[in-house]
Amino acid sequence: MTGVPREQFESRLRERGMRVTSQRFQIYSAVNRLQHATPEAILREVDAESPGLTLSTVYRALEALEAASLVTHTHLGHAPLTYHAVQDHAHIHLVCEKCGTVVSASVDVATELRARIRDDVGFDIDPTHMAMAGLCASCGTGN
C-alpha cells in the first residue's frame, strides 16, 4: 500500500545498469511519502520501520535515484537539500526569509519570466531547482 510504482522504479535503475536494493526502494518510498524530504528526514523515516540504514547510504542512494530520473532535489537556501519524486516536482518553492515556511506555487506562474529571460539573456531557467526567497503572506503584512 505504498502507492509507489515499483515497476518503473526497477526498470529505470536496471536500464542504467544499477542495482535494485531494498534500501533504495525504502528511500524512494520515503521520498514519495515526505513533503520536503531532507536526507536526515529520510533516514529517520526509513530507520523508524527497519533500523540499520546509514546517512551515507541515503546520500548515495539519492544520487543513484537522481541519475535514474526517479527523484530531483531543490535548493532551499541555507537549509539542507530537499528531495522530491520527479512526478511531484512540478512546483516552485517559496521560502519565507522570516519564518522559514515553504510555500508552493505552480510552475505556470514563471512561464513568462522564463521566456523573457531566454529572449533577453539566452538563459533557460529551471524555476523548480532553486527556491525563491521572500516574505510569506503573514510575515509580509507586519504580523
Added chain:
Amino acid sequence: MTGVPREQFESRLRERGMRVTSQRFQIYSAVNRLQHATPEAILREVDAESPGLTLSTVYRALEALEAASLVTHTHLGHAPLTYHAVQDHAHIHLVCEKCGTVVSASVDVATELRARIRDDVGFDIDPTHMAMAGLCASCGTGN
C-alpha cells in the same frame, strides 16, 4: 582611489551603535571591488595588501555590514554565499547548472512574476536573494 563612500560607511555603522574598524572598511572595500565576493575571496583580497585578517572576522564583519544595510548576500546554490554592495545589487543571478557560469539579468524581468505570485499565493518574492538555476546560452544549445 577606492570609490567607496566612506561617510555613508561610517554613519550607517554608527547609527546602529556599531564600531568603525579598519577591518570592516577593508572588507567593505573588497566587496565593492569584487564581482561575486565569497568570504574566502574577500579574505584573500584583503590579506594580499594587509595580512593578518581572519576568516571568522570576515564572517562577523559581513554580518555587521549586512545589518547596517551596506551589503547583501545571494545564495548561488551549492557554492558559498556571495556578497554585494547594496547599491550594486539590483540584479538577478542566473547560475548555469552545467558550467557554473553566473550571468546577471535585470530585476525588471521579474516584475510580472512577482506580482503574479503576490496575487496567487500572497507571497512577496525577492528575486535577487536566491539565484535561479538553468542552462546558459552555450550549454543550452548542445555545446
Added chain:
DNA sequence: GTATATGCAAAGGGTTTGCACGGTT
C-alpha cells in the same frame, strides 16, 4: 563469480562560536 551497494568511520568544505586580548568610543 564479479561488480556494485552498503556500513562504518574518518575527512572534507563552509560557517559559527568561546574566550582572552586589543581597539574604538
Added chain:
DNA sequence: AACCGTGCAAACCCTTTGCATATAC
C-alpha cells in the same frame, strides 16, 4: 574606563570519501 571587535582554535552542520564486507546480478 567600558564595551565591542578581533584573532585564534575548536566546534558545528551538511556532505563526501575510503575501505572492508555483503548483496545483486
